[in-house]
Every structure is written in C-alpha cells, then in structure tokens.
Amino acid sequence: MSAGTYYVPEQSRLPIWASLGLFLTVFGAANWINGNAKGPYIFLVGGLVFATVLWSWFSIVISENMAGKNSPQLKRSYVMGMGWFIFSEVMFFAAFFGALFYIRNLALPWLSGVGDGADNGLLWPGFEAEWPLLTTPDMAVNGDAATNIGPGQSMSFPGWEGMLGWLPLWNTLILLTSSVTVHFAHSAVKNNNRKGFNIWLGLTVVLGVVFLILQVEEYIHAYHELGLTLQSGIYGTTFFMLTGFHGAHVTIGTLMLFIMLMRSLIKGHFKPDDNFGFEAASWYWHFVDVVWVGLFFVVYIFG
Amino acid sequence: MAHGPAKGLTRWLYTTNHKDIGSMYLWFSFAMFFLGGIFALVIRAELFQPGLQIVEPNFFNQMTTMHGLVMVFGAVMPAFVGLANWMVPLMIGAPDMALPRMNNWSFWILPFAFAMLSSTLFMTGGAPNFGWTFYAPLSTTYAPPSVTFFIFAIHIMGASSIMGAINIIATILNMRAPGMTLMKMPMFVWTWLITAFLLIAVMPVLAGAVTMMLMDIHFGTSFFDAAGGGDPVLFQHVFWFFGHPEVYIMILPAFGIVSAIIPTFARKPLFGYSSMVYATAAIAILSFVVWAHHMFTVGMPIAGELFFMWATMLISVPTGVKIFNWVATMFKGSMTFETPMLFSIAFVILFTIGGFSGVMLAIAPADFQYHDTYFVVAHFHYVLVPGAIFSITAGVYYWLPKWSGRMYNETMGKVHFWLAFIGLNVTFFPMHFSGLAGMPRRIPDYNMMFADWNMISSVGAVLFGAAQLVFLYNVISTILSGKKATDEVWDNPEGLEWTVPSPAPYHTFTEPPAIK
Numbered sequence: 001m002s003a004g005t006y007y008v009p010e011q012s013r014l015p016i017w018a019s020l021g022l023f024l025t026v027f028g029a030a031n032w033i034n035g036n037a038k039g040p041y042i043f044l045v046g047g048l049v050f051a052t053v054l055w056s057w058f059s060i061v062i063s064e065n066m067a068g069k070n071s072p073q074l075k076r077s078y079v080m081g082m083g084w085f086i087f088s089e090v091m092f093f094a095a096f097f098g099a100l101f102y103i104r105n106l107a108l109p110w111l112s113g114v115g116d117g118a119d120n121g122l123l124w125p126g127f128e129a130e131w132p133l134l135t136t137p138d139m140a141v142n143g144d145a146a147t148n149i150g151p152g153q154s155m156s157f158p159g160w161e162g163m164l165g166w167l168p169l170w171n172t173l174i175l176l177t178s179s180v181t182v183h184f185a186h187s188a189v190k191n192n193n194r195k196g197f198n199i200w201l202g203l204t205v206v207l208g209v210v211f212l213i214l215q216v217e218e219y220i221h222a223y224h225e226l227g228l229t230l231q232s233g234i235y236g237t238t239f240f241m242l243t244g245f246h247g248a249h250v251t252i253g254t255l256m257l258f259i260m261l262m263r264s265l266i267k268g269h270f271k272p273d274d275n276f277g278f279e280a281a282s283w284y285w286h287f288v289d290v291v292w293v294g295l296f297f298v299v300y301i302f303g
Numbered sequence: 304m305a306h307g308p309a310k311g312l313t314r315w316l317y318t319t320n321h322k323d324i325g326s327m328y329l330w331f332s333f334a335m336f337f338l339g340g341i342f343a344l345v346i347r348a349e350l351f352q353p354g355l356q357i358v359e360p361n362f363f364n365q366m367t368t369m370h371g372l373v374m375v376f377g378a379v380m381p382a383f384v385g386l387a388n389w390m391v392p393l394m395i396g397a398p399d400m401a402l403p404r405m406n407n408w409s410f411w412i413l414p415f416a417f418a419m420l421s422s423t424l425f426m427t428g429g430a431p432n433f434g435w436t437f438y439a440p441l442s443t444t445y446a447p448p449s450v451t452f453f454i455f456a457i458h459i460m461g462a463s464s465i466m467g468a469i470n471i472i473a474t475i476l477n478m479r480a481p482g483m484t485l486m487k488m489p490m491f492v493w494t495w496l497i498t499a500f501l502l503i504a505v506m507p508v509l510a511g512a513v514t515m516m517l518m519d520i521h522f523g524t525s526f527f528d529a530a531g532g533g534d535p536v537l538f539q540h541v542f543w544f545f546g547h548p549e550v551y552i553m554i555l556p557a558f559g560i561v562s563a564i565i566p567t568f569a570r571k572p573l574f575g576y577s578s579m580v581y582a583t584a585a586i587a588i589l590s591f592v593v594w595a596h597h598m599f600t601v602g603m604p605i606a607g608e609l610f611f612m613w614a615t616m617l618i619s620v621p622t623g624v625k626i627f628n629w630v631a632t633m634f635k636g637s638m639t640f641e642t643p644m645l646f647s648i649a650f651v652i653l654f655t656i657g658g659f660s661g662v663m664l665a666i667a668p669a670d671f672q673y674h675d676t677y678f679v680v681a682h683f684h685y686v687l688v689p690g691a692i693f694s695i696t697a698g699v700y701y702w703l704p705k706w707s708g709r710m711y712n713e714t715m716g717k718v719h720f721w722l723a724f725i726g727l728n729v730t731f732f733p734m735h736f737s738g739l740a741g742m743p744r745r746i747p748d749y750n751m752m753f754a755d756w757n758m759i760s761s762v763g764a765v766l767f768g769a770a771q772l773v774f775l776y777n778v779i780s781t782i783l784s785g786k787k788a789t790d791e792v793w794d795n796p797e798g799l800e801w802t803v804p805s806p807a808p809y810h811t812f813t814e815p816p817a818i819k
Contacts, residue, residue, distance in 0.1 A: 009319050009403055009404060010319070011314075011317035011319060012317055012319055012404045012407070014404055014408070015317075015405070015406075015407035015408035015410075016316045016317065016407070016411050018411075019408060019411035019412045019415055020415070022412060022415070022459055022462070023412070023415035023416070023419070023459065026419075026455035026456075026458060026459055027419060027455070029455060030419075030452045030455045033451050033517075033521050034448050034451050057404075073477060073478070074401075076477050077402055077473045077474075077477050078402075080401070080469075080472065080473040080477060081401075081402055081405075081470075081473055084468075084469045084472055084473070084503055085465075085469060087503055087504075088465050088469075088503045088504075088506070089507065091503070091504050091505070091507040091508055092507035092508070092510060092511055094507075094508065094511075095507065095508040095510075095511025095512065095541055095544075096511060098540075098541065098544070099511075099515070099526065099541060102534070102537055102540060103532070103533065103534065103537065107532075107534035107537060108532060111529060111532065111534070115604060123529070124529070133532045136525075136530060136531050136532050137529055137531070137532060138530035138531060146530075147530075148525060148528065148530040148531040150531075150532070230518075230522060230523060231523035231524070233525050233531040233532045233533075234525045234526070234532035234533045235532070236524075237518070237524035237525045237526055237531070237533065240524075241515075241518065241524065
C-alpha cells in the first residue's frame, strides 16, 4: 500500500458478533444475579461467543499487520486507541479512589457529627469516625443487634516489626520488579534479542502470577482470620472493590503478556521496529503497576 | 477501493463504512427520539389535569425515568455520534474513521442495550422508577428487580460511547488531510474532539457509579449505606462528576453544528473562530469542577456551596463569548432564513434563555427555592430541546441534501420549524411559572393551583410531538422523491464536505484533498 492512499477495510462480521456476545454476557449475568436459573447458561454462551470473537478479531489484526497491510497511519491509530483506552481505565479507578477519599475525609467525620451541615450525630449517636473503620455506625448505635458489622482487623500497615511478614509489601516489590522486567523485555525486542525478550517477558508473567497467588492468599487470610469481608462495612467495601478491580486488571494484564509470550515462542512474532502488540500490553502492565502503587499508599500504608 | 456498498441486510450488519454507520446511528436516534417522546406524552397526558387519570404513580415514575434515559443515551448522544461519523471524515478530508470495524461495534451495541433497557418495562416490578439520575437509595434499597438489567445496559452503552469517542479522537488527531492544521478544522470537528475527550473521561465514572450500585444491591457492600459507614450523598457526587460533563457532551457538538450553519446563511465567515475554540475548551475544563451545583440542598459545607456556585457562574463567560460570536456573525450579514438557519437562530435565542435560568439556578441561596421544582425541568429542557434537539434538526436539514443527494421540501421544513418552535415554548415556558410557584418535579398529581399552566404545557407537548411527525415525513419523502440537490447545495458554503458530489459517494477522499 503506497504512502498516499488510505486503509479502508472490507466488510467485517466481527462487530455484530461482538455486540451479540457482549449482550448475551451481560444479559446472562443480570438474569443470574436476579436468580433466574437460565442466567448462568446465557452468561456462559455469551462469554464464549465474546471470547471467540475477540480471539479471531486479534488474529485478523495480527495477520493484517504481518501481511504488511498496515500503513504507518493505521499503526498510529492503534497506538492512540490503546493510549486513550488506558486513560478511560484510569478514570474508572478514579471513581473508586475518589469514593475512598470522600468517605474517609468527609463522609465519616460528618457521620460522627463534625461539620456545619445537618447534625448526623443525632442519627448515629455514639459513632466515632476512624479509619480503618472497624466499628460501623450500625454497631455504634445498635450494638449486638447490628447487621452491618465492621471487620475484626484491617489490612493496614502493621508497624515496622511485623513488616517482613506483611504481604502487601511483598506484592509491591513483585509488581515494581515486574515493571522493570517488562521494560527489559521491551529493550531486548528492540535490540533484536529474541532469547532475552522471551526470558524477561516470561519472568514478568511469572511475577504477575505470583502476585495473583499472594493476593488470593491475602483474601483467604482476610476472610478466615481477620473477619474482613466484602460485607464488612465501608472498609471492607472499599478494600475489596479497589484491590479486587486491580486484581482483575492484573489478571487481564498477565493474560495479555502470556499471549504475547506465546506469540513470540510459538510464532516468532515481534520485530525490533514492529512490536506494538507487545508494547500495548506492556503499557497496560505499567498502568496496573501505577494503580497498585496508589493502592499501596492509600489502602495499605495510610489505610 | 472502487467498490460500492454491499447488497442486502449484510451491508448494514457487516459494514465498516462511516457513512453507513452514521446513517444507522441517526436512524436509531430518530427511533429512540419517538420512543422517548411517547414516554413524555404519557407524562403530559397524566399531568393534563390534577388528580390521577391515566396511569398509576409507579408507572408514572417509570415514564419519567425511561423518558430521561432514552432521550439522553438513546436519542441525543447517538445523534451526535451519527453526525460525527458522517461529517468528521468529510470535513477533515479523511476516507473513513480511524478504526472502522470498532466503529460498527460501537453502533451495534446500542440496539442491544436499548432492547434490554426497554424490556424492563415488561418485567415483574416494572421498569426503573427512580428518575434518570437514579439516586441511591431509591435506586438501590428501594429499586425494582429490573435495576440489574438497567445497570448492565448502562455498562454496555458506556462501552459503546467510549469506543466511539476513542475512534473520533483518533480520526481527528490522525486522519486529517495534509495541511488541515488543528486551527483550520471546522468548529464541528473541534467541538467533537473536546466532546470525545469528555466522554472518555466520564463514561468510566458512570460505569463506576452503576458498579457500586450493583455491589450494594446484590453483594452486600456499603457504598451508599450510612449504617455501614457509607453515604448516599457519595452516589450523587460520583453521578454528577459524570453528569455535569455529560451535559456538555450533549451541547458542545450542538455549538459546532450551529457554528457551521450560521456563517452559511449569514454569508459571512464565523466571527472569532479562535475564541470559539478556546471557549469550547474552557467550558470543557470547567465542566469538571462544577458538578455539585446539582446538589446544593444535600447539606454541603458552606465552602463547597460557594466554590461550586462561583465555578458554575464562571461558565457563563466562555458561553457568553460563543453567543456573542454567533450574533456578531449574523450582524450585517446577507441573511436568508432557510430551515437550518431558522433552527439555528432559535437555538441561539432559546439556549440563551436556558443559560439565564441556569445562572439563576447556580446561585446557591436561590437554588434552595428552585431545587427539585418544575423550574429545573424548564431550565434543562430549554437547554436540551432547543439546544441539542434543534441543533441536531438543523444539522439534518443542512446536510441531508449532501447525504441523500436530494433537497428537502422547504415549506414543510418551515412548517416543522414553526410548529416545533411554538410547541416547545408553549410546553416549557409555563414550567418556569409552575416551578417558581412551587410545583415539585416527578409527581403524577399536583395542587389545583398549578392546573392552568400544566394544561397549557400538555397542549404544547402534543403540538411539539406532531411537529416531529412532519419532520419524519419530510426526511422520508426527501430521500425517496426530493428534488435533485446540487453539489454545493447552499450559497457558497464553507467546508470540504461541499466539494464532493451530492449524494456523497460511498468512498470519499481516498486520495487526500488539497487544503487551502
């Protein structure tokens, strides 16, 4: 394709099938959550359709690129698309970080009667604002009759002496290291060092998996030993929603990097000057890493 | 790429063509406009007289909710995306959108999402009944079971909007013909660039808000439950952090359309082009720091009330710049009053009225009086109906000859305009009075003292609805049997879209055009 002409693809069956798959997935999920016995099956069918479409969509994009059909302009469009997609993800997390900020700094003090607004102290007498919130307003008012129970213990920084056994610290080190290894992988592919690329990328995937295992370990510990669950008042809510969405993103990121590794190992994909599929996945990985650093400070250290 | 469109239904299902996708968006939006309009007429029929006549209060609430959701997410937003699909590549000299397959995906999610949303009307417990702003705990603790379907519908609509916006940004930043510098772009392209940025910034926040609802309803979290340490007001903050930029998402492209039409029919270039660009950007930036003016009465600290009051009033400065520029464009112009121009002039005047009532609402101490009254309903219908709807209508009349190659019936267009103009003012102007007198929003029954104004509003609503049937008939008869349009269509209009034949060929600008 010459430099002066543009890329306009042929018709494609992918979008309509992707829409159908996405619809069945969420329609099934909604039915499932609402207690309809057919829900899980619709969800599963939808998920399979959606996954199949994504698989073939990416395959087609990759083979188009391998066939040299992609002009520099189209490649720029893909780069921009990924960049703005990550920005949308940043804003999704911003909603949850913002909620945590609002709860900790404004809502809880007001609930305990501080401030010049309506006196919430009348509604929840005896409630004290604290963070981590172990005693919910319900517990403060209703004592043993309370249904909305706070956690037994929190996940916060245990102090210097308990630090070495503190999982979040290890998780932070793992993710920070993985950001470095994925960067080394990128440097290796740019230097046409296939072996180095595979090793560094493989190491990154391993670190991602280890992070997820430790995160599961932490959740089990929270549920079984700390009495900290998703239902443990606003502390449990914000803790599990923030770390849970982050964990989901790490899972997706690990999967992406794993697929990139397989593409390199099995198909020999990625060239020194043409590796955006991998680079996009590495951007995503750096993004989940940065989110974790934010989480580490506001959820764990100053939590 | 010499081939034309494929035959049959698969042309539409499998298409990657920006013109096909633009047309589908516009027809979808038109259909949703009538669906939302039917909901509105149910509301106005019930409110024709005090007392309960036609529907149950719960069904009335479902109607107000569905009317708002369908109009915002189904009619206005897809219409603007449809116009962007059709016009942005033509205006910047690009052959298509940057990511054509994703483009079709963005569209096809919408019919599924709205089928799911509309199906809630037939579910046990009925459709969502908590208002289009779905405040917790009405939308959580006290919601009907169909709320789960509503939440997932919002999720996939949001995915559609984000992908559409990413596509538009990539198109504008990457696909401009050589020589089409940013400051040479038509205003419609500029306003859409900024709108797309707003969409990518706030649609994920909306997804966050509905996800928090889902978790609170079904999985025992406490985001909006004070008993667990959460706060229902948190919902309003998250929602309006999305919701206020959303308001500008529904008006900035309108500014772009009007900025294209007024110069054509005033036969003068747009006055103050660069100030228009900067004003649009300023409005977009300010839109992120004004959200709590929707919540003056929830019990914010005085510092919050003051901050959001002043920040909101500040928006009237760049908006005033725009109004001034449109008026200055018309000043001493050789004006003619074809249908697109009539709708555009009505836009300038009536949007300004809506802007003024907005400044009134922005004054926090006064807002305590207006909050949740029909005055608010009057305000936002004055910015949305003559703002978004009139500009879309103007855009359709302005570009329909380019799309279809045929000229619409000017007399019928004028009839449409005057019916819609009179209908809208008769419907919404009295709401200022009933609102100031204290009539609350979202009630199926009301005090006898509001009876006269409500009856007038309902008559106006029927008139406005009838006007849209004229519109539909005019569009269809134009496409089927309108007179042949010239390539330029209008008298020496500005812009690359007028350099291609009418109707615009299936593929345009496969070689980049020369930019002056």
